[in-house]
Amino acid sequence: MRLSRAFLPTLKETPAEAQIASHRLMLRAGMVRQTSAGIYAWLPAGLRVLQKVGQIVREEQDRAGAQEILMPTIQNADLWRQSGRYEDYGEEMLRIKDRNQREMLFGPTNEEMVTDLFKDYAKSYRDLPRNLYHIQWKFRDERRPRFGVMRGREFLMKDAYSFDVNPEAAQHSYRQMFLAYLRTFARMGLKAIPMRADTGPIGGNLSHEFIILAETGESQVFVSQDLLDLDPLADTPDFAGDLAPHVDRWTQHYAATEEMHDEAAWSALAEGKRVSARGIEVGHIFYFGTKYSASMGLTVQGADGKPITPEMGSYGIGVSRLVGAIIEASHDEAGIIWPDAVAPFAAAILNLKAGDATCDALCEQLYAALGAEAVYDDRDARPGQKFAEADLCGYPWQAIIGPRGAANGRVELKRRATGERLDLSREDAIARIKRA
Amino acid sequence: MRLSRAFLPTLKETPAEAQIASHRLMLRAGMVRQTSAGIYAWLPAGLRVLQKVGQIVREEQDRAGAQEILMPTIQNADLWRQSGRYEDYGEEMLRIKDRNQREMLFGPTNEEMVTDLFKDYAKSYRDLPRNLYHIQWKFRDERRPRFGVMRGREFLMKDAYSFDVNPEAAQHSYRQMFLAYLRTFARMGLKAIPMRADTGPIGGNLSHEFIILAETGESQVFVSQDLLDLDPLADTPDFAGDLAPHVDRWTQHYAATEEMHDEAAWSALAEGKRVSARGIEVGHIFYFGTKYSASMGLTVQGADGKPITPEMGSYGIGVSRLVGAIIEASHDEAGIIWPDAVAPFAAAILNLKAGDATCDALCEQLYAALGAEAVYDDRDARPGQKFAEADLCGYPWQAIIGPRGAANGRVELKRRATGERLDLSREDAIARIKRA
Known part of the structure; x- marks a missing residue:
């Protein structure tokens, strides 16, 4: 995209209503x-991040065996009367x-x-198991909407729903989502920690929240360093196979929100292993048995001809919330620092002397090579403004092109996250950006 | 996707409420x-088509220079009071x-x-032109919703909005969308005809509907055969260049809905050129000048320092409606006939003897090679049922694998649209499906 x-x-001033970093920086x-x-x-820039986050969620849901559907935003109240939640909610x-x-x-x-x-x-039992998910806009009429997209009223959520023949099979579906979630957040550059949680109004008896650490987090969490050291992307589980050992690697270590915190168990950890930090919830999974299948009258015929009430779970990821959460976890004084996988653009090409034939030509060559993944700052503006805005917008790479370098066909590549600067030929600069 | x-x-019987082919077949x-x-x-199958249709729309909007954003579904009534449309609508x-x-x-x-x-x-005038589009769910509380997704209440629409410095520039934006629309529909295998239209409640003075021909169409249209012979994909215009000659190629021929029909001009056509047929509206573009910019108080500073009220247009494509419209234009007694570009899956692999080791092995090889673009009918079901369902669902190719062929490593490939059958090696079958 050409910035012109x-x-x-972009805004120079911080809007007064924004209280937290992600809200400020997104505005x-x-x-x-x-x-x-x-x-x-x-x-456009925000939507590109939202789409990339959504696509990672989609790929990991598919990998774990869930199937994508799309349910409408507007529902009948009668459906909710069947489950008894219409009044409860x-x-x-938002009633209409x-x-x-x-x-x-x-x-x-x-x-x-x-x-x-x-x-x-x-x-029939042969129609089980199934796991259906969708990525759709939801509405919750929060009394005090705030913190930008972190607690909005209209928000994008991925919600999956599993249907199984018995509790053991349902446990397998739960584990599939547990591991899919770890992979999902890790691919976005986030360290997400699964924590046992209350099931709350959804009901049921097994639930985990996925919480990322960020200084500005909304709640206090307690977690063992051993858990933080695990890497969800180190190996890909066979999602059709036995997942218990994979999940156990994560659940054997201490991790709790303030709500579920157990001071005795915590004290038993070696002091060097105790990490107490602020966290942000980005996902939540539930196994709730037959709560909805029973109240909504869902049964299938079992192998013995008798009716079975399927066991269900539901699995949510706040897709729009994640965009804010990633920024909370990854920013500095100058602005956002995007992880490569979800950056709106991989690189900004900063033309320090727009109008200079040599600079323009080199920039155009880079822009043509990088295509839709580059934003080209071709504006007639001061270099200082270009640097500041590229830092603010957080593109992983800045390809800086001034008259002196351009005369020698050199590109100065700055890595936003580290400040590292490389002096490269055009080809090497393109290769380096594409490799990330 | 494995059908098991x-x-x-799928349904054997036609639901009673479905009056038209696309509604029947989609159910x-x-x-x-x-x-x-x-x-x-x-x-899942419907969503895949919806996503492919949406992606083609997106690519052609981007190519024409529009930029994607995403506006929320819920709006403030006050906004609509500013334009005066709140009461009019x-x-x-759907008021909330x-x-x-x-x-x-x-x-x-x-x-x-x-x-x-x-x-x-x-x-400033330097912030023009811009064309912003989004693909978002809309709601119109139709008095009589019917015809499935062709006239639903909650529907997916692409709507673009252009902002220009003067009427000539706005005309250029209008032409960009005019030509983008022709390409969009052609890529979906549709013959879409632009027709002059009334501007209706959106207001303004220039408007075209894009109408595809289908026997079951909702309205009568009159069009010159010369127009039908044009191919929008024959050349890609330079969207930044002069587009008038490109648009004129389309507007010089007679085309009119019943509403705008001019019997005298029609009679002047050679008889062999007169095509009268049924049509379905799939897109609509409007140039309406300053109707909204003036009422909403949008002005920018001109080059001379004086305020300019930007000239606007809006450009809609019914994305969910298109899924139905494509089926109306492309089906037979047995079911849907998907154009390759929007088919939910490129091919169905029909295992005529699931459980037979040779058949299973060949099918698995094909399935592995085709990946997410194949649906594999691995069910323990009669061949007749598999054929009928593959025809119904309209996958462009059917790879039919029975014990005799499998023993020789042969695949029978059936083209859904023509009934043509090819006897191919595994490799050739895979290559043929991927080439389409």
């Missing part, structure tokens, strides 16, 4: 604009009447709808 | 399920009150919101 023609409205870097309280429009549910005065709602989650859909389809 | 584990609920092929009147969930607008009794609505279109967003950004 881009829709990338300043022109990623989002608020259109109503807790409701945001995603501008309270004012966070259509032109015929039918009671509808903007879905905050989809347990009821997916169970109803699946009921239409599944007749 | 897929969520692809029978397990692409969608209605969750409320005019509101649909997209199941009538009962089709949030927990604080603020008046909101589920956006049926985005002229107001995008103008307001752009106002925040654009200060």
